[in-house]
Amino acid sequence: MKLASLKDGSRDGGLVVVSRDLTLFTDASFLVPTLQSALDNWQRVAPHLQAMAESLEAGAVPAERFHEHHAHSPLPRAYQWADCSAYVNHVELVRRARGAEMPESFWTDPLIYQGGSDSFLAPRDPIIMADEDWGIDFEAEVAVVVDDVPIGASEEEAEAAIRLIMLVNDVSLRGLAPAELAKGFGFFQSKPSSAFSPVAVTPDELGEAWDGEYLHLPVNVDLNGKPFGRANAGVDMVFNFPRLIAHAAKTRRLAAGTIIGSGTVSNKLDGGPGKPIARGGVGYSCIAEQRVVETLETGSPETPFLRFGDTVRIEMKDLAGHSIFGAIEQTVQAAAN
Amino acid sequence: MKLASLKDGSRDGGLVVVSRDLTLFTDASFLVPTLQSALDNWQRVAPHLQAMAESLEAGAVPAERFHEHHAHSPLPRAYQWADCSAYVNHVELVRRARGAEMPESFWTDPLIYQGGSDSFLAPRDPIIMADEDWGIDFEAEVAVVVDDVPIGASEEEAEAAIRLIMLVNDVSLRGLAPAELAKGFGFFQSKPSSAFSPVAVTPDELGEAWDGEYLHLPVNVDLNGKPFGRANAGVDMVFNFPRLIAHAAKTRRLAAGTIIGSGTVSNKLDGGPGKPIARGGVGYSCIAEQRVVETLETGSPETPFLRFGDTVRIEMKDLAGHSIFGAIEQTVQAAAN
Numbered sequence: 001m002k003l004a005s006l007k008d009g010s011r012d013g014g015l016v017v018v019s020r021d022l023t024l025f026t027d028a029s030f031l032v033p034t035l036q037s038a039l040d041n042w043q044r045v046a047p048h049l050q051a052m053a054e055s056l057e058a059g060a061v062p063a064e065r066f067h068e069h070h071a072h073s074p075l076p077r078a079y080q081w082a083d084c085s086a087y088v089n090h091v092e093l094v095r096r097a098r099g100a101e102m103p104e105s106f107w108t109d110p111l112i113y114q115g116g117s118d119s120f121l122a123p124r125d126p127i128i129m130a131d132e133d134w135g136i137d138f139e140a141e142v143a144v145v146v147d148d149v150p151i152g153a154s155e156e157e158a159e160a161a162i163r164l165i166m167l168v169n170d171v172s173l174r175g176l177a178p179a180e181l182a183k184g185f186g187f188f189q190s191k192p193s194s195a196f197s198p199v200a201v202t203p204d205e206l207g208e209a210w211d212g213e214y215l216h217l218p219v220n221v222d223l224n225g226k227p228f229g230r231a232n233a234g235v236d237m238v239f240n241f242p243r244l245i246a247h248a249a250k251t252r253r254l255a256a257g258t259i260i261g262s263g264t265v266s267n268k269l270d271g272g273p274g275k276p277i278a279r280g281g282v283g284y285s286c287i288a289e290q291r292v293v294e295t296l297e298t299g300s301p302e303t304p305f306l307r308f309g310d311t312v313r314i315e316m317k318d319l320a321g322h323s324i325f326g327a328i329e330q331t332v333q334a335a336a337n
Numbered sequence: 338m339k340l341a342s343l344k345d346g347s348r349d350g351g352l353v354v355v356s357r358d359l360t361l362f363t364d365a366s367f368l369v370p371t372l373q374s375a376l377d378n379w380q381r382v383a384p385h386l387q388a389m390a391e392s393l394e395a396g397a398v399p400a401e402r403f404h405e406h407h408a409h410s411p412l413p414r415a416y417q418w419a420d421c422s423a424y425v426n427h428v429e430l431v432r433r434a435r436g437a438e439m440p441e442s443f444w445t446d447p448l449i450y451q452g453g454s455d456s457f458l459a460p461r462d463p464i465i466m467a468d469e470d471w472g473i474d475f476e477a478e479v480a481v482v483v484d485d486v487p488i489g490a491s492e493e494e495a496e497a498a499i500r501l502i503m504l505v506n507d508v509s510l511r512g513l514a515p516a517e518l519a520k521g522f523g524f525f526q527s528k529p530s531s532a533f534s535p536v537a538v539t540p541d542e543l544g545e546a547w548d549g550e551y552l553h554l555p556v557n558v559d560l561n562g563k564p565f566g567r568a569n570a571g572v573d574m575v576f577n578f579p580r581l582i583a584h585a586a587k588t589r590r591l592a593a594g595t596i597i598g599s600g601t602v603s604n605k606l607d608g609g610p611g612k613p614i615a616r617g618g619v620g621y622s623c624i625a626e627q628r629v630v631e632t633l634e635t636g637s638p639e640t641p642f643l644r645f646g647d648t649v650r651i652e653m654k655d656l657a658g659h660s661i662f663g664a665i666e667q668t669v670q671a672a673a674n
Contacts, residue, residue: 077592079414079455113522114451118416118592130489152467185450186523192589252529255414255455
């Protein structure tokens, strides 16, 4: 099934079940008010939501037109957003550009950071920033939402706890990151609010594209209407989702509704750093990576980070070309003074 | 007023108002079910809770005996736990012990990390760990809970948003931290679940000890029943709470219920690193700091980190000697295999 949280003036939005083709929804909030409360009681609630989804497909329940721009992120706020960097290629490239060697352990020990989860952006919300020179970038990723995961969970337990899958735009401020990371405590100001796809889907909605560990489809990233990235989320992901979840749960349990991100999707090309789409490659899922490749090739970056007015669109289509999660589409705006 | 969340089998506990002397409570959950929901609607809800608190003191509402060990952390799960390191003395000491210089900017630019907030421990819950050799440590801190804070908030706006104050035990795994920090993305596995004091209080409960920026009282830390730390939270805090909140809100808004921590309370002595209580000092609010001082003095640490069976107690008393927040008291236990 496909679930969304519609903007209704509340902090968490109202839970709705969305049709497979994303054209219709039926209200589910009379059954369970929010997606978080559904996740809090998933075993009990999910069968009812599933039945509603089937009725919606059959035209057997009241339905209204679904508009993606009415949707919050599926969890407008969450108790945990733990983002990984499982496409190690991305990490290696970014480090190489600044002349920093990547430790060999990065290929065997997952990289993860604790993200802010109290105030996500809606998928069509603007990215409002005070300063255009903070190096505003997008990062297109896949994320899963898990049920309760016990401390010290095995990868099998982790896999069994995956309830929902969605896309993310992990907005990043490249200009603020180096000084912040140099302090040694990770990102904070350099990771402003993320936005998630309008719809979160259960694994069964993905058919063979989801194997319990990886999502084998390209993430379509467009910048100002032009193709920017088509990297396949199932390729070059060094740590699969169960591994990432188990890593996160090593020393503490994860509560239901925890979101685990893949990190920026990034594909190598012939073992190398990949090419822009315009030159026959699959492109990139963030601007930083394209700038790194430019720097490696010509000595300096060419593509600017996002400026006020720029729009990024992130979407994933199934093999028949239908949007699975709806699109994240965000325009950068200047904060009002 | 003083608020607590009693264990009732639910994820968030049931909201109660606690008497000033911590002996009685009256149920508030019929008015607003959880502390988070009270924070979500603070302007509307707080006056009613305040009236209940006054009625409780006057014996005008049904009251039951308050037991601290029945309490969850006031927010058993939160949307954000952002912990700072405002007692820069602590940072300098820890760094000095490992031979790392501290950048001068640490005195002017607050250090903050995003903590996991999905699954806090209750104040009397055991600290259950799989491995005694992970370097299990406590960190006694003060934390504030804020209302909604707009992006780019001023320090004045930040100060006005402080709703509640509590104590924290920011459990830390010193053995896992160095390798994790070396990866550059901050803490994750090395910061397992924190625990908060049984009771959160509004600023007015603190009288002159709270000036809107600092909490001017000692944090009492006992290890296995012996005094370990009596550092004053109002001394040597380089960045006050409004400054920390404004720092956190620079690039994204903070949602109501966000918890901001002070970092380990740490006092200098005559400009130096302080002394154990047994030697006439105010001691330390974490074991790591005592070990650092031992290392500086004798070349190697003497005090071991927590072992299974060790108990830490964290409490703050008013000038009359009455516990303000109740006590965090946690024993380290081995995880069942």
